[in-house]
Amino acid sequence: AKRQGRxxxxxxxxxxxxxxxxxxxxxxxxxxxxxxxxxxVFYQPVYSLHTGRLSGAEALLRWRxxxxxxxxxADFIPLLEESGQIVPVTxxxxxxxxxxxxxxxxxxxxxxxxxxxxxxxxxxRHLVNSVERSLLRHRLEGQALELEVTETAFIxxxxxxSLVCDELKRLAVDLAVDDFGxxxxxxxxxxxxxxxxxKIDRSFVAGMxxxxxxxxxxxxxxxxxxxxxxxxxxxGVETQEQLQLLQQMGCDYVQGYYxxxxxxxxxxxxxxxxxxxx
Ligand code: C2E
Ligand code: CA
Ligand code: CA
Ligand code: CA
Numbered sequence: 001a002k003r004q005g006r007x008x009x010x011x012x013x014x015x016x017x018x019x020x021x022x023x024x025x026x027x028x029x030x031x032x033x034x035x036x037x038x039x040x041v042f043y044q045p046v047y048s049l050h051t052g053r054l055s056g057a058e059a060l061l062r063w064r065x066x067x068x069x070x071x072x073x074a075d076f077i078p079l080l081e082e083s084g085q086i087v088p089v090t091x092x093x094x095x096x097x098x099x100x101x102x103x104x105x106x107x108x109x110x111x112x113x114x115x116x117x118x119x120x121x122x123x124x125r126h127l128v129n130s131v132e133r134s135l136l137r138h139r140l141e142g143q144a145l146e147l148e149v150t151e152t153a154f155i156x157x158x159x160x161x162s163l164v165c166d167e168l169k170r171l172a173v174d175l176a177v178d179d180f181g182x183x184x185x186x187x188x189x190x191x192x193x194x195x196x197x198x199k200i201d202r203s204f205v206a207g208m209x210x211x212x213x214x215x216x217x218x219x220x221x222x223x224x225x226x227x228x229x230x231x232x233x234x235x236g237v238e239t240q241e242q243l244q245l246l247q248q249m250g251c252d253y254v255q256g257y258y259x260x261x262x263x264x265x266x267x268x269x270x271x272x273x274x275x276x277x278x
Contacts, residue, residue, distance in 0.1 A: 027079050029065060034085055039063050041096055042262035045271055046114070046233065046255045049247050052276030056112035057104075058148070058255065059097045060262045061089075077118065086118050091130050098138040098145070100265050105144060108273075114146040114176060119153035123160045128167040135171065142172030146197065149175065151183030154193060165193050176233065181221060190228060197253070198225045202236025205256070209241050222249050243275075 033039055043057040061073040080086040093115065101113040121127045135142060147168060154161050165175060176197040177190065181204060190198070200221055207214030218234070225232045234246050237256030246254060259275060272278045 026076070027083060030063070030076055030079055031083070031085065033063055033065070034089060039089065040264065041093060042264055043100070043268065044255060044262040045260035046253055047259050047275045049251050049254050052274045054108060054271065054273050055110065055253060056114065058114040059093065059116070061093065081118055081120055086120055087126060090117065090121055090127070094130055094134040098134045098140060101144055102138045102140060104268070105140070112144055112146055112174065114148050116178065117147045117149050117153070119150065119156055122149055122153040122164050123157055125164065125167065128164060128171070131168065131173060132171055143174065146174035146176050148178040148199065150178045151189055154189040155184060158192070162192065181217065195230060197231045197233055199233045199235050205234050205236045205242055206238070208245060209239070215245070219249050222251055226250065
């Protein structure tokens with residue numbers, strides 16, 4: 001049947017499109033980048049909106065290709081997922097990010113680092129083993145780490161994802177639902193997986209000041225999340241107006257260009273320790 005599938009493909013797609021070729025080329029270059037460790041990680045500060053204090057950071061993958069351009073992870077994460085490379089890359093990222101985290105916790109004892117985890121990884125115990133090993137190696141407690149997963153992770157195979165979540169909770173690792181409000185079945189999954197934090201997607205934050213609808217949504221999400229005893233993080237905060245509005249609404253944490261851009265670890269000596277006294 002496989003063979004026939006291949007023949008069928010050849011019959012109906014005699015020439016590869018420009019787009020497909022570009023994708024294949026990119027996948028190949030990416031494979032090399034992974035092998036040669038040409039991926040790096042940037043960190044974006046996260047602040048408490050109650051105290052203004054730096055509370056931690058989100059790790060964001062970066063890839064500088066052979067032409068010297070920075071490629072957004074939004075463009076290459078899907079390729080890593082399709083080619084099965086997301087697992088080794090996540091392992092690498094864990095090791096790298098936790099060694100930075102270890103250093104930061106010497107200056108800020110409560111510093112928490114958030115890592116993005118693909119839906120695919122949430123289906124597999126490998127992630128749990130990998131997290132456990134990295135925490136041990138860097139002598140870090142689970143609370144120092146937060147894993148961000150999107151709602152999609154729960155939809156694929158809720159039972160498997162549920163198992164992985166339970167195991168991660170056993171390690172005391174925090175869980176956050178990322179891009180909240182952009183997926184499906186949000187409420188069921190919120191209840192079932194009981195994350196520590198919920199991240200309001202940037203698109204709502206962007207619309208909030210001018211669109212009464214978006215503003216009402218953000219307000220409602222904050223109330224809902226608080227009523228479930230979880231904390232709210234607003235991402236993509238770009239203006240002081242947005243920050244003040246979120247503060248009035250009781251949002252717990254903020255992240256965005258207004259507070260600090262994603263930057264390499266070396267640049268962290270210049271990070272603002274408190275948003276309010278700056
Ligand atoms: P995300 O998790 O929603 O990450 C936030 C994205 O918004 C980041 O884009 C960040 O640079 C950007 N951003 C932060 N503040 C602002 C702001 O104020 N305004 C605007 N316009 N953008 C802001 P980035 O770094 O390009 O990452 C894109 C997506 O790639 C992430 O979205 C995440 O889903 C994924 N990703 C990044 N790193 C990893 C990783 O290590 N593993 C996995 N599985 N996915 C990752
Ligand atoms: Ca994220
Ligand atoms: Ca997000
Ligand atoms: Ca987002």
